[in-house]
Amino acid sequence: MSSNDIVLAFSGGLDTSFCIPYLQEQGYAVHTVFADTGGVDAEERAYIEGRAAELGVASHVTVDGGPAIWEGFVKPFVWAGEGYQGQYPLLVSDRYLIVDAALKRAGELGTRHIAHGCTGMGNDQVRFDLAIKASGDYRIVAPIREIQKQHTQTRAYEQKYLEERGFGVRSKQKQYTINENLLGVTMSGAEIDKWEAPGAGARGWCAPRSAWPEQPLLVKVAFRHGEAVELDGKPMEGAALLAKLNTMFAPYGVGRGVYTGDTVIGLKGRIVYEAPGLVALLAAHRALEEAVLSKQQNRFKPEVARKWVELVYEGFFHDPLKTDLEAFLASSQATVNGTVTLRTPGGRVEAVAVESPHILNAKGATYAQSADWGVEEAEGFIKLFGMSSTLWAEINR
Numbered sequence: 001m002s003s004n005d006i007v008l009a010f011s012g013g014l015d016t017s018f019c020i021p022y023l024q025e026q027g028y029a030v031h032t033v034f035a036d037t038g039g040v041d042a043e044e045r046a047y048i049e050g051r052a053a054e055l056g057v058a059s060h061v062t063v064d065g066g067p068a069i070w071e072g073f074v075k076p077f078v079w080a081g082e083g084y085q086g087q088y089p090l091l092v093s094d095r096y097l098i099v100d101a102a103l104k105r106a107g108e109l110g111t112r113h114i115a116h117g118c119t120g121m122g123n124d125q126v127r128f129d130l131a132i133k134a135s136g137d138y139r140i141v142a143p144i145r146e147i148q149k150q151h152t153q154t155r156a157y158e159q160k161y162l163e164e165r166g167f168g169v170r171s172k173q174k175q176y177t178i179n180e181n182l183l184g185v186t187m188s189g190a191e192i193d194k195w196e197a198p199g200a201g202a203r204g205w206c207a208p209r210s211a212w213p214e215q216p217l218l219v220k221v222a223f224r225h226g227e228a229v230e231l232d233g234k235p236m237e238g239a240a241l242l243a244k245l246n247t248m249f250a251p252y253g254v255g256r257g258v259y260t261g262d263t264v265i266g267l268k269g270r271i272v273y274e275a276p277g278l279v280a281l282l283a284a285h286r287a288l289e290e291a292v293l294s295k296q297q298n299r300f301k302p303e304v305a306r307k308w309v310e311l312v313y314e315g316f317f318h319d320p321l322k323t324d325l326e327a328f329l330a331s332s333q334a335t336v337n338g339t340v341t342l343r344t345p346g347g348r349v350e351a352v353a354v355e356s357p358h359i360l361n362a363k364g365a366t367y368a369q370s371a372d373w374g375v376e377e378a379e380g381f382i383k384l385f386g387m388s389s390t391l392w393a394e395i396n397r
Contacts, residue, residue, distance in 0.1 A: 004028050004029050005031060005110075006029070006141065007102050007114055007115065008033070009033055009098045009116045009128070012034070012047060013117070014155065016032075018144070018161060019115060019144070020057060021056075029058040031109060032057045034063070035094070035100075036062055036063065036064055036066070037065040037068075038182025039182055039183075054167065066240075067237070070242065071238070072097060073096070073312070074182075074278070074281075077312075078227075078228070082305035087259055089183065089279065090313060091278075092123065093312055094183065095127045095131070096317045100131075112137065113141065114132055114138045117143070118145070119145065120144070121267065123263050123313070126315040127315040129315075130315040130317070135318075176189040176202060178204070184255065187204065188272075192271065193270060198272050202272050205246065206254070206255065207251045208253065211251070212251065212253055212345075216344060217248060219231070219341070220232050221339065221340050222338070222340075223288055223336055223337060223339075226289075226330075226336040228281060242278065245276065245277030248276075249276035249349065252276075254346075255273075257272075257273055257274075264315065283351050284340040288351075288356060291354050291356060291359045292338070304325050304329065307325060308325045338358065338359075339354075340354050
């Protein structure tokens, strides 16, 4: 064990690139870990590994995080079926898997020093720090938080710092903060932070309206106990299935949004996000649930979902309440079995057909069409169902 070894969660972006020489100049031997959670292609992966070598790290490892992010986040998130504040699909949730990869590497090296490139203004610092603290006694070093005390324009300072040491900075990293993983893409910075219309450069996977294909897309997703297991009749592992949905729905511009949310630390945060596969998967799962869950399940489940989403968003990934809520969510999926047909002409996605042996059809009645009860039964039900409201009106009118 070397007392100066430190593990840095590394993405190859501006912030984590800055961290390497900064930590080295403080006497650390920097070991980088890139948790590939599915948002980069082979070329980008090679760039990240090359960037780590260029910056002179002591060692670098790349970890395949796709299966872990499916099991640890996508499954329960789809079961929950709710975005944060009703919209944002929690694309940042790979952070917890990144922490796991960094801690595993620290164990291999025998060090208790962990570093990350989170700023002091955002939510990720909370997620990283709380996840690390929940896993043991580690010393957390956050270089970007440290320089904020002296430099208000941190990104400009980081760029200058790297360039003065002979390291280039990608042009796209000068304008936007971009995060990509299996779940989707998020972009912030520049005009986005100013509540202005996103510029042409603020685009990730989703095609603009002018490039959408002319023919609508039809896709069938099959679920077993609430987990997507087949795509167009072909069995697929979860991470691969979501990756395929991304490539199918991104050309149609599905899953893109501009979102302003209440952050953990109290600031308003504004981002552009793109999550084509995840939005499609949520639409399919919700359509199946609506058909097979009971009225009371469909009413109550969103309350559990909203709390689960808040815990994950705010850094409480390892809180026991999250585990408790997931037990309920898993139980609710017992009959969520079937196949959903999705259709998109572009921009939005709709569930147009649902097949399941568990659809709650009444044998003798069809809504607004036919019924196997009479006038007296209907009138009696209405009288008793509305008794409290009717009495109030009669007495107080």
